[in-house]
Amino acid sequence: MLKDIEAVLFDIDGTIFQGDRLIEGAKETIDALQAKGINIAYVSNRGNVSQQEGCNKLRLHGIKADPASLILSSTVTAFFIKKHYPQAAVWILGNKGLGEEMPRHGVLLAKKPEEADFVVITLHDEITYSELNDAFKATSMGARLIATNADKTYPNEDGAAIDVAGFIGAIEAATGRKTELVIGKPSCFMAEAALSYLQTSPASCLIVGDSLESDIGLGRMQGMKTALVLTGNASKGEAESLPARRRPDFILSSIAELRRYV
Amino acid sequence: MLKDIEAVLFDIDGTIFQGDRLIEGAKETIDALQAKGINIAYVSNRGNVSQQEGCNKLRLHGIKADPASLILSSTVTAFFIKKHYPQAAVWILGNKGLGEEMPRHGVLLAKKPEEADFVVITLHDEITYSELNDAFKATSMGARLIATNADKTYPNEDGAAIDVAGFIGAIEAATGRKTELVIGKPSCFMAEAALSYLQTSPASCLIVGDSLESDIGLGRMQGMKTALVLTGNASKGEAESLPARRRPDFILSSIAELRRYV
The missing domain is CATH 3.40.50.1000 (HAD superfamily/HAD-like)
Known part of the structure; x- marks a missing residue:
C-alpha cells in the first residue's frame, strides 16, 4: 500500500477522531509513518476551526503536528480569497x-x-x-x-x-x-493546497479517509492512491457497490490497520 | 476615460447587442479603438454558445473579432475543468x-x-x-x-x-x-481568463457593460476601470444609489458615447 508513497493525507473526523475520542491506533500509525520519513498532512472540511485549533486537538492526543500541515476548508477559503x-x-x-x-x-x-x-x-x-x-x-x-x-x-x-x-x-x-x-473536499482547491504543502505529486500521495465522496473522490480525481477507513460514514458494501473508477484502492477497518503496511 | 488604457473588455448582451440587433455605434466604436491599437476582448456569461458562434455573430455585423477574444462562461468553464x-x-x-x-x-x-x-x-x-x-x-x-x-x-x-x-x-x-x-462574471475565473488573453494588467483595462453586478462588479473587484452603459439592465439612478466602492467610474448612455473618448 505504501510502495512509492512519499506523503499521506489524512482526513480527520471519522478517520483520526470519532467526536472528541481518538480512534485506537491513530497516534501509533502516524508516529510510525513519521519515523519512516513519510510526510503527513491533514485535510478536513471543517471550516469553523483554525489551523491552530485543529493542531492543538491533535497535539492534545500526542500526535506531532505543525499548524501548517492542517489543510482545513477554512484555511483554503482564506488562501483562495487572498x-x-x-x-x-x-x-x-x-x-x-x-x-x-x-x-x-x-x-x-x-x-x-x-x-x-x-x-x-x-x-x-x-x-x-x-x-x-x-x-x-x-x-x-x-x-x-x-x-x-x-x-x-x-x-x-x-x-x-x-x-x-x-x-x-x-x-x-x-x-x-x-x-x-x-471550497471543501473533494474540490481541486483542497487537493492543490495539500499537494502544495507536501511538495509532492499526486501519484506519490495516499489519501486516507472515511468518506467515499469527499476523500476517495478527491484522491481518485487527482490521481492519488486512496484508502477508505470504515470508522466513519461509509461501509464496505457501499464502497464495493460503486463503479470501479469510484472505488477506493484499499479498504481498511481503521487507521490502525494502516500501521501493518508501514 | 481611455488614459493609460491598453485594453477594453466589452460585455456583449445589452452592451453590443439588444437581442439580435446591433446597438447603434457599436461597430464604429470598436473599429476606432482597434485603429488606435487598443486590444479588445469580449466577456459574456453566455454559456450555451461556443467562441466560434459568438464570433460569427460579431462578424455578421462587421465587427472584426477573433474567436479567442470571446471570453464566454462556456469557454472559461472548459479552461477550468481542463x-x-x-x-x-x-x-x-x-x-x-x-x-x-x-x-x-x-x-x-x-x-x-x-x-x-x-x-x-x-x-x-x-x-x-x-x-x-x-x-x-x-x-x-x-x-x-x-x-x-x-x-x-x-x-x-x-x-x-x-x-x-x-x-x-x-x-x-x-x-x-x-x-x-x-464560473460566470463577476468571478475571478472570467477576469483572469480575460487578462490572460489580453496580456495586460487590470489597471490598464477598461470594462464596459450593462450589469452593475456582473460587469462593474468584476471590474471593481479586480482594480479595472469601469464604465456602465444604459442600454441594458441598469439605470443611472441605480448606479448612483450604490455605495461609492460599487459605483462605475463612468456612465455612458451607450457604447456609441465611448467613441468620443477614442
Missing part, C-alpha cells in the same frame, strides 16, 4: 475559528455587513439570530456567497446535527442569491 | 455550443450519464425532458455540479425568460445535491 480577490472585504457567518483564519492568511474582514464584498459561510454551532441576520444583511446588500463546505449534517452526541448546508440554505432562501463557490 | 480536473469526464446540460466548447479546449465528454464526473449546466433553450432526466441521472449517480453562470432570467422577445438558475434549481431539487462552482 489569491484571487486580494482587495475583498469579507463577512463571516461561522464559529470564531474561521474569523481567526481569515486575517491570519491576509484576508481583510469587513467592519460592517454593508461593507462586505463576500460572506463566507461555515458551521456556527453557537449562532445567534443577530449573527444570522447580519449575514443576511451583507448578502442582500450585494455581498457574494462563498461556503467553506456544503455538508448537510455532521455526527454529534445526539446523532446527525445540522451543518453548513443549513446556513447556506437560510441565506440563499432569504436573499434569493446563490453560493458561487464551495 | 486545468484542475484534467482526467474528468463531463456531461452537458445545455445548448450544443457548450458541448462543442468542451472538447475544443481538451475536456473529455462522458459517453453515458452514469460515467460522468461532472455535470456542467448552462442555458438550454431547446431542452427535452429526456435531456433534463439524463442530467438528473448523472448527478444522482455521483457527478458533481458546475454551472457556467447562475443568471435567473434573460430578456427575449416575450420579456424575461427562464435562464440557467432554473436548470440548476431543477437538478438540485431533484437530487438534493448542490452546485459547487459558478
Whole structure:
C-alpha cells in the first residue's frame, strides 16, 4: 500500500477522531509513518476551526503536528480569497475559528455587513439570530456567497446535527442569491493546497479517509492512491457497490490497520 | 476615460447587442479603438454558445473579432475543468455550443450519464425532458455540479425568460445535491481568463457593460476601470444609489458615447 508513497493525507473526523475520542491506533500509525520519513498532512472540511485549533486537538492526543500541515476548508477559503480577490472585504457567518483564519492568511474582514464584498459561510454551532441576520444583511446588500463546505449534517452526541448546508440554505432562501463557490473536499482547491504543502505529486500521495465522496473522490480525481477507513460514514458494501473508477484502492477497518503496511 | 488604457473588455448582451440587433455605434466604436491599437476582448456569461458562434455573430455585423477574444462562461468553464480536473469526464446540460466548447479546449465528454464526473449546466433553450432526466441521472449517480453562470432570467422577445438558475434549481431539487462552482462574471475565473488573453494588467483595462453586478462588479473587484452603459439592465439612478466602492467610474448612455473618448 505504501510502495512509492512519499506523503499521506489524512482526513480527520471519522478517520483520526470519532467526536472528541481518538480512534485506537491513530497516534501509533502516524508516529510510525513519521519515523519512516513519510510526510503527513491533514485535510478536513471543517471550516469553523483554525489551523491552530485543529493542531492543538491533535497535539492534545500526542500526535506531532505543525499548524501548517492542517489543510482545513477554512484555511483554503482564506488562501483562495487572498489569491484571487486580494482587495475583498469579507463577512463571516461561522464559529470564531474561521474569523481567526481569515486575517491570519491576509484576508481583510469587513467592519460592517454593508461593507462586505463576500460572506463566507461555515458551521456556527453557537449562532445567534443577530449573527444570522447580519449575514443576511451583507448578502442582500450585494455581498457574494462563498461556503467553506456544503455538508448537510455532521455526527454529534445526539446523532446527525445540522451543518453548513443549513446556513447556506437560510441565506440563499432569504436573499434569493446563490453560493458561487464551495471550497471543501473533494474540490481541486483542497487537493492543490495539500499537494502544495507536501511538495509532492499526486501519484506519490495516499489519501486516507472515511468518506467515499469527499476523500476517495478527491484522491481518485487527482490521481492519488486512496484508502477508505470504515470508522466513519461509509461501509464496505457501499464502497464495493460503486463503479470501479469510484472505488477506493484499499479498504481498511481503521487507521490502525494502516500501521501493518508501514 | 481611455488614459493609460491598453485594453477594453466589452460585455456583449445589452452592451453590443439588444437581442439580435446591433446597438447603434457599436461597430464604429470598436473599429476606432482597434485603429488606435487598443486590444479588445469580449466577456459574456453566455454559456450555451461556443467562441466560434459568438464570433460569427460579431462578424455578421462587421465587427472584426477573433474567436479567442470571446471570453464566454462556456469557454472559461472548459479552461477550468481542463486545468484542475484534467482526467474528468463531463456531461452537458445545455445548448450544443457548450458541448462543442468542451472538447475544443481538451475536456473529455462522458459517453453515458452514469460515467460522468461532472455535470456542467448552462442555458438550454431547446431542452427535452429526456435531456433534463439524463442530467438528473448523472448527478444522482455521483457527478458533481458546475454551472457556467447562475443568471435567473434573460430578456427575449416575450420579456424575461427562464435562464440557467432554473436548470440548476431543477437538478438540485431533484437530487438534493448542490452546485459547487459558478464560473460566470463577476468571478475571478472570467477576469483572469480575460487578462490572460489580453496580456495586460487590470489597471490598464477598461470594462464596459450593462450589469452593475456582473460587469462593474468584476471590474471593481479586480482594480479595472469601469464604465456602465444604459442600454441594458441598469439605470443611472441605480448606479448612483450604490455605495461609492460599487459605483462605475463612468456612465455612458451607450457604447456609441465611448467613441468620443477614442
